Amino acid sequence: QKEVEQNSGPLSVPEGAIASLNCTYSDRVSQSFFWYRQYSGKSPELIMSIYSNGDKEDGRFTAQLNKASQYVSLLIRDSQPSDSATYLCAVNGDSGNTGKLIFGQGTTLQVKP
Amino acid sequence: GAVVSQHPSWVICKSGTSVKIECRSLDFQATTMFWYRQFPKQSLMLMATSNEGSKATYEQGVEKDKFLINHASLTLSTLTVTSAHPEDSSFYICSARSGTRSTDTQYFGPGTRLTVL
Secondary structure, eight states: OOOEEOOOOOEEEETTSOEEEEEEESOTTOOOEEEEEEOTTSOOEEEEEEOSSEEEEETTEEEEEETTTTEEEEEESSOOGGGOEEEEEEEEOSSSSSOOEEEOOOEEEEEEO | OOOEEEEOSEEEEOTTOOEEEEEEESSSOOSEEEEEEEOTTSOOEEEEEEETTSOOEEOTTOOTTTEEEEEEETTEEEEEEOSOOGGGOEEEEEEEESSSSTTSOOEEOOOEEEEEO
C-alpha cells in the first residue's frame, strides 16, 4: 500500500525562526509532490509543488526533494503566527496521469509570538 | 488563481435522508474532479475520481451505491450521499484540475461539512 508519512507534531517554533517539515513516501514511481496548508475547519490550499530533485524557492517557502531517499521537505523562513496551521504533504498516487493524490496525515505547526 | 466552489458549505440532515453536494470550477474547465472526505484530526482520504461524461472511479472501500457521483459538465460534479447515517458525518472536499498531466495542480473547494443526526 502506497504511503506518505509525516510527523503529526505539533511542531512549535518561535516567531522569526525557520520551521522544517518533513515527509517520506513509499512509492518510487511518484513524480509529483505538493505541500498544502490547511487551517482548522478549512480546506487545503496549495503552497508549493516540486517535481525535480533539489530545492525550489517561493518567497519564504522552500521545498526540497530527494527522490533517491524518497523524502520531500518544506522550509518556512521567518515564521509568522499566521503560518500556524496543518501542513499536508501530497504525492501523486500512481505512475499515470489520473491525478490521484495520496496525503500524509499532516504536521501541525505552531508559531509562537 | 483557479477557483472551485462548493455548495452547500454546511448541511444538517436526519438519518436516512439523501444529501447532494455540488462542486463547481468557476474560471476553468475541469477535466477531472476528485472527492475527498476528512474526519476530525485525520488527513484527506480520496473517495473517488470523476471525469466529465464517464463513470466515476471509486477508491477501495467506498460504496459506489451510497456515494453517487455525477460529473455532468466540465464545470460541475455532484456527490450525493444516499440514506445518510451519523457515521457519514464528515467534511467533504472536492478538488478539480484542468489538465491531464500528473503535474497539473489540483484546486480545492472550500468543503462541505455534513452532520447527520
